[in-house]
Amino acid sequence: MATEIKAPTFPESVADGTIATWHKKPGEAFARDELIVDIETDKVVIEVVAPDDGVLGDIVKDEGETVLSDEVIGHFNAGASAQPKKEDKPADSQPTEVQSSDSDSALSPTVRKLLNEYEIDPNLITGTGKNGRILKEDVTAYIENRSAAKTNKAPAAAIPQESAATQGDRFERREPMSRLRAKIANRLVEAQQNMAMLTTFNEVNMKPIMDLRKKYKDDFEKRHNVRLGFMSFFVRASVEALKRFPAVNASIDGNDIIYHSYQDVGVAVSSPRGLVVPVLRNVDNMSLAEIESNIRQYGEKAGSGKLSMDDMMGGTFTVSNGGVFGSLMSTPIVNPPQTAILGMHKIQERPMAVNGEVVILPMMYLALSYDHRLIDGKEAVGFLVTIKELLEEPERLLLGL
Template sequence: MTTEIKVPVLPESVADATVATWHVQVGDKVTRDQVLVDIETDKVVLEVPATSDGVITSITQEEGATVLGNQVIGVFSAGEAESSSETEAKAESKDAPAASTESSAKVIDIVVPVLPESVADATVATWHVAEGDTVTMDQNLVDIETDKVVLEVVAQDNGVIGKIIHVEGDTVLGAQKIGELNAGATASVAATAAPVQDAVSSDEIASPSVRRLMSEKGLTAADVRGTGKGGRISKEDVEAAANKPAAAPASAPAPAASQELGERSQKRVPMTRLRKTIATRLLEAKNSTAMLTTFNEVNMKPIMDLRAQYKDLFEKTHDTRLGFMSFYVKAVTEALKRYPAVNASIDGDDIVYHNFFDISIAVSTPRGLVTPVLRDSDQLSMAGIENGIRDLAIKGRDGKLSMADMTGGNFTITNGGVFGSLLSTPILNLPQAAILGMHKIQDRPMAVDGKVEILPMMYLALSYDHRLIDGKESVGFLVTIKELLEDPTRLLLDV
């Protein structure tokens, strides 16, 4: 069957492209997914792979030719290479029966999961295996970190890890190949096959022009780290390797991450992707909103007495602990119903009012602060709220939060009191219009009916976007929360 080799669909802003490098010639046998030609635009280089095994029969556009999207630039006959390879395989199997053991090992690509629409790229966070390690099906091989969540890539079959193309810290795209798994292989078979793969890798991962440049620079494929798709080496990679400082003599100690300065030292660590995202979003919130903070205080004694009275019975009945967060969420939800502007957001020149109540709960994790969403809080019981928050906290601690857990949210609650904070001004969680900060409950002398009493008091801080929320609404919202917390029976009576 004859198959046309076409230029990929070009991006909207790109009118035409150039045939950069043909990696095959007429008469060459090719295998499925082998890169046939590189198409260069003014922005990116596109690779055109073979859609099946076959033989190149014609090349109509040579290197340097200007082409359009979907234009036919060559033809190959599918199936011919397969039949000839089958014949060779049969001949080899008669002459070398021992080879059947090695051929039973099927190479499976280890690829980055498909990334969510709002995520452009990701980072290889942690490889849990090394080349040559034996793995089992569904074993976690590598963690891929995005701006919001950590994705796990598991083994699709039992086997041995082959080549790791992208190491920890590399930036990768969705569905990009980052390694290989020799399915069904044993450690000895994989070790035998490894030299063969290394022997041909230089031709597969570098175009003729790149190999020529490596020869001019006196470099080999092992000296250059490929940053292209599938570990392919570009001219920029060769230039970077050529300009790299010469290695220090063997006697010189390797530089450490921390610099010794006598008894003093310092350590330089790159920011994680999540930490960089947090920094960007906090600066954006500070610079793009008219943020203001208003404060109040609340007497927590009624809730503490209620909790002390019913916490054992509550835990026995619902199999979960009764904490303060369920009271906070209930009070916030009721206040949001009374002040819709606080539950709204700004989208361009429009105000979007939400008729549902999804509360973001700030959770501290080993990777940083995240705000997973407790959905439909108005429909949850106290036990449902406690269970929901507990599940989100466990997921955050274990790095199991999904994109669904992180997406959305109309209002945020952050509780710095668990760390001892007495008063703070929380920063908005865009595109939300407000955030409530809870703080440490501390005994303080208060005037009650003309007498001084020691009461467990807590400061409330509401930061809000003054472009959308007026002072009257913000203060009224905060006073409503104060009244509901100081008299929790109002939550039951809806008054």
Template sequence: MADIKAPVFPESVADGTIVEWHVTEGQQVNRDDLLAEIETDKVVLEVVAPDNGVVTKIVKEVDDTVLSDEIIGQFEAGASASADNAPAVDPDQPAAPVQAKQAADGGEPVQATDKKDEADHKDQSPAVRKAAKESGVDPKEVEGSGRGGRVTKTDMANPTLKADSSIKSDSGRPVAESMGERTEKRVPMTRLRKTVANRLLAASQETAMLTTFNEVNMKPLMDMRAKYKDQFEKRHGVRLGFMSLFVKAATEALKRFPAVNASLDGDDIVYHGFYDIGVAVSSDRGLVVPVLRDTDRMSMADVESRIRELGGLAQKGKLGLDDMTGGTFTISNGGVFGSLMSTPILNPPQTAILGMHAINDRPMAVDGKVEILPMMYLALSYDHRMIDGKEAVQFLVTIKELVEDPAMLLLDL
């Protein structure tokens, strides 16, 4: 018998919460099959089967808090599912429909199990099945807040019934009433959402945050992209976007203004001799900031490829802790959602964050004439305790100049 343990968390992660079991007690699994998912303050970690065998016991249920390397279940390697370790049949559950068929030799009728009901029952965690037994509420009639609409223990504790449900409590009154279009659904915040909320609130309360704005003419960059995008994709196997040039421009600006690449540690200023830029990504679980390492050593193709890779992992909830830790500067692109202007909030202990926004055609004065140009507002939020206004403005102007004249990056000007 072997233990199924939670992953070893880094020092910055105190504990985690089991958000889903993908197996039940007595279920046979293969090596590396997904057993459970544990959500921490930063990412969702997967627990996989160490070998071929059977999950004999689930120790920690969904919504339980677990510590680093804590036992969450037990596993028997080499075993196979049998009547001895198969999930027990709950006698209080209604019997599955029986379909009788006469054996060819005139024997007794044979029972056939309703596979759909059996699958629905197995898809529920032990905690949900226990709550269903105690409350008399069928989980299939409850609105689920888990992944893919899965019903959790929290949903069963305060059930919100589906609109077409007619389930009633022991008193005969509906457990939840439908009010037509005026419905409510109470869903607990995920650990990731709580952490994001707390960090953003702390950043606004504990830093002297100030934002400076500028605008950039995107026409030169758009013309360059239109001219070379096909050749770029053919050679490097990745599409040429705007983010890679902003990352490279920000890296160059950070070299010129080291204070923007620094962080505060108590009363000490830590100047970083490397450039790790986080790129804010919106995912189903909340805002995450995967980090590009050593951007001064990366080509534009490297940046585009890595951003695409990290973005895909974020959407699937597959980012690892190593992908999320560290970072000396952050770029957030609200323009992909149509934002025209915003004040991005700092990502402590970093002291600055760059906000990109939507590209809109606007009339601009050029050499005494009015021209319609694709313009973008840039915003730089910074901690005024660390960065003076002069440095912040010059840093943002440097990014503006490099984006408006991309050749300056190539010529190191």
């Protein structure tokens, strides 16, 4: 008897999801807890694993289709074994498909469609997915590299004519926007439309933090098994500043202002799917080592697509470090319903006037974007100056002064 495969129960903040990738095809066997299908929401990719050993039956919801919480997406036969493959195939079976090795069975429908459309042998592509699976990104990268190679090398033999959309060295590729990217776009537009957003700037001399880090980084790593970075200092300084300026830590709900007695700081992290903001909760109770450890874990989870819904829910303030990509200055956009975000930037040596003398110092521009409906300029400037003072005199940060 066929057993239902259901989508997971989504949180209240997630209305639906989209089938991203079926990792098994009808008739394929799998073991218990083996990954069957990925469901993409506007926050994370949820992995649905097999509840028991069995063979995949029919697929109710194909890739790209929308699914609701607990909706049936397929069926499987528990305890069954996969059907043996037939050695001989009819000569006319799938005449338009690219014939390849057994690895073709691991290709998603989207990948197979691209391979057939551009007449590409999958054996020529190195897969970067799990267990060497070929992903859509691998195929598109191969197509782009092949096109670039044509411009530098004349064809030695006749090349099969490509479709009109890809003739010559110019082509266009259309793909649907991911749910995460669409959600990010909607939230950014929403923030700019519904907020009286303003950005104020300051700069901080990073030499004291850099000297402190240089002096203790080896001992810190040996004791706590994590590297001492700059982000923990900024998060810690932000928490102290949020205590002094509670409006920066507040949020707006209709005509009400919600003040939070805790500081849950979101840390913007780049992932293959886009920018995500996992949240460090109750940061006031965390040491620098705990902050660094949590940030590293979130970075690893973001890179492997393992962030959960709970990891990114809530948050009263956000810190974004565009400096890791070389950004010298920017105006970050507030993440609603929060009312402020701190932007860090590249550390760059600049000539500075110190006691009447020109000194070369490692400087960083800081940017605080905030909702002017709740936060006045005086509070915003005071908040940013507080962070500057705490970082330029880290002993104040450590002593709580």
